Amino acid sequence: xxxxxxxxxxxxxxxxxxxxxxxxxxxxxxxxxxxxxxxxxxxxxxxxxxxxxxxxxxxxxxxxxxxxxxxxxxxxxxxxxxxxxxxxxxxxxxxxxxxxxxxxxxxxxxxxxxxxxxxxxxxxxxxxxxxxxxxxxxxxxxxxxxxxxxxxxxxxxxxxxxxxxxxxxxxxxxxxxxxxxxxxxxxxxxxxxxxxxxxxxxxxxxxxxxxxxxxxxxxxxxxxxxxxxxxxxxxxxxxxxxxxxxxxxxxxxxxxxxx
Ligand code: DAK
Numbered sequence: 005x006x007x008x009x010x011x012x013x014x015x016x017x018x019x020x021x022x023x024x025x026x027x028x029x030x031x032x033x034x035x036x037x038x039x040x041x042x043x044x045x046x047x048x049x050x051x052x053x054x055x056x057x058x059x060x061x062x063x064x065x066x067x068x069x070x071x072x073x074x075x076x077x078x079x080x081x082x083x084x085x086x087x088x089x090x091x092x093x094x095x096x097x098x099x100x101x102x103x104x105x106x107x108x109x110x111x112x113x114x115x116x117x118x119x120x121x122x123x124x125x126x127x128x129x130x131x132x133x134x135x136x137x138x139x140x141x142x143x144x145x146x147x148x149x150x151x152x153x154x155x156x157x158x159x160x161x162x163x164x165x166x167x168x169x170x171x172x173x174x175x176x177x178x179x180x181x182x183x184x185x186x187x188x189x190x191x192x193x194x195x196x197x198x199x200x201x202x203x204x205x206x207x208x209x210x211x212x213x214x215x216x217x218x219x220x221x222x223x224x225x226x227x228x229x230x231x232x233x234x235x236x237x238x239x240x241x242x243x244x245x246x247x248x249x250x251x252x253x254x255x256x257x258x259x260x261x262x263x
Pocket of ligand 1: 025026027029030067068069070071082084086109111114135136139141142143145
């Protein structure tokens with residue numbers, strides 16, 4: 005993997021999109037390397053939380069690779085869109101939580117990548133937007149769907165139709181990001197959050213993620229049933245017995261095993 009770096013720090017994996025000459029634009033090669041990194045992390049039982057960020061100081065991801073996309077025909081565009089969507093859906097449904105540490109431009113496919121993550125933290129220089137209609141296309145990696153689910157639909161439509169970028173404080177105000185930090189504090193804050201999550205029972209965190217995600221596409225009654233299944237499934241884990249024993253025996257320094 006050249007275009008994506010994968011580091012592991014204890015139980016946290018850091019995936020860095022590494023195409024800085026093009027502001028980390030998502031070429032097919034970048035998407036293939038991202039796919040490989042996500043699959044590595046998915047199958048690593050020692051990884052409990054993941055951070056996705058961009059190489060360099062300026063950009064998280066400046067979108068799909070416009071130079072690569074320009075000459076595609078309808079079939080090729082559909083293939084490219086399908087592959088990107090597959091990778092982003094893998095992130096969205098990954099069996100561990102994913103934090104986007106948005107360290108600059110998050111435009112088009114960059115904003116779509118951030119929205120595929122569970123939580124978005126931003127640097128104060130971050131810029132968000134869906135500029136696609138200005139290029140003669142629609143968002144193609146889930147932007148029309150995820151933005152309209154994440155923020156008020158009228159605001160999502162405004163952002164997509166005007167193709168205007170928004171800065172980090174506005175992104176915070178509308179709930180597109182959870183928090184904004186001075187640039188140099190972004191990665192420490194993302195790591196602190198990831199390590200905090202990783203202290204909890206990984207299977208319970210994964211089950212919570214599944215219940216929340218699945219429930220968003222269900223009726224409230226179906227969603228409650230989904231939660232019952234995820235909740236009761238936890239009672240088949242060693243970590244549930246251990247976590248409750250720790251509480252009852254006043255053990256503070258818990259070490260869950262992901263079992
Ligand atoms: N693709 C390719 N190269 C890019 C790029 C991109 N998205 N963004 C930046 N670069 C390249 C620039 O061409 C430039 O290359 P050189 O000239 O140095 O060779 C280099 O990165 C530095 O960029 P700038 O010189 O432009 O840097 P500035 O600081 O002046 O401006 C910027 C930064 C982020 C404002 C600007 O680069 C910019 O506007 N970039 C494009 C942003 C954008 O429009 N992104 C959205 C792309 S569209 C679909 C699947 C997916 C999608 C759509 C359909 N299907 C097929 C279904 C998704 C679409 C998108 O994401």
